[in-house]
Amino acid sequence: MKYSLYTLLFLSLFAACKNDKKEEQSVAPLNNNPVPAVLNYNITNVYPHSIDAFTEGLEWHDNALYEGTGDPDYKGVSKLAKIDLATGKDLQKIGLSNEFFGEGITILNGKLYQLTYKEGKCFVYDAKTFKKIKEFGYSGEGWGMTNDGKYLIMDDGSNNIYYRDPETFAVVKAVGVSDNNGPLASINELEYVDGYIYANVYTTNYIVKIDPKTGNVVSRADFSGILDKYAPGQLPEQQQRSEGAVLNGIAYDSVGKRFFVTGKLWPKLFELKFN
DSSP states (O other), X not given: OHHHHHHHHHHHHHHHHHHHHHHHHHSOOOOOOOOOEEOOEEEEEEEEOOTTOOEEEEEEETTXXXXXXXXXXXXXXXXXXXXXXXXXXXXXXXXXOTTOOEEEEEEETTEEEEEESSSOEEEEEETTTOXXXXXXXXXXXOOOEEEOSSSEEEEOSSSEEEEEOTTTOOEEEEEEOEETTEEOOOEEEEEEETTEEEEEETTSSEXXXXXXXXXXXXXXXXXXXXXXXXXXXXXXXXXXXXXXXXXXXXXXXXXXXXXXXXXXXXXXXXEEXXX
16 A cells, blocks of 8 residues: 555655646746837827817817817717817817717828717817718727828727727728737827827827837836926816826827827826927
């Protein structure tokens, strides 16, 4: 009996060691993406921004600022607006019915596209008149949107970015976004600039710069403390109104070579240049 017991113990230990080796071999390899570089910026101007605007999309087009907003309470306040940069007031706007939560926007070939959150609709307007031209249906959620001059580019809150045909809204390709820690989820508002995609990361103070060819995050800007510096004491009031009062909204003026950045319910909009 002693001999049998020792034999069984030995065989059990040997099997356990073999199982450990198998488990070690099945572990996914470490991510090889480099740590994103620090993306520095200089703030050149500060403008007022409506504290009622739950910013989901921001766009600069033909020397004017456009904003698409959401509506967490579904009370019919989601809108699309052309904004007076100096005052933050609406110059032109169209509202969405209370069944829709407005999301990201972009302008391409004279048409303004606006996503919705969970309703599976992309509305298409004439960019000058805001007259609705048509709408597209899609599955999944709609978050941020931009374009590269040829395709619409959108995301859905995951780590994926989708290129879509502007005439049919069919998916042309998908790109997974990742950094040194692996897939980077909660990609939100987008802006395509000089071959890169700049993106908010929802609920964080970061804007990341993405190489769309690979999906790799090449650099990252940290906007922590920006409201404490330029609008002290104003953010807590907004946070009491909504826990979603976070950094969101990127627009780029290709003529002036300047970015505009704001947040949901933020009292300020920032003009800046990335270094």
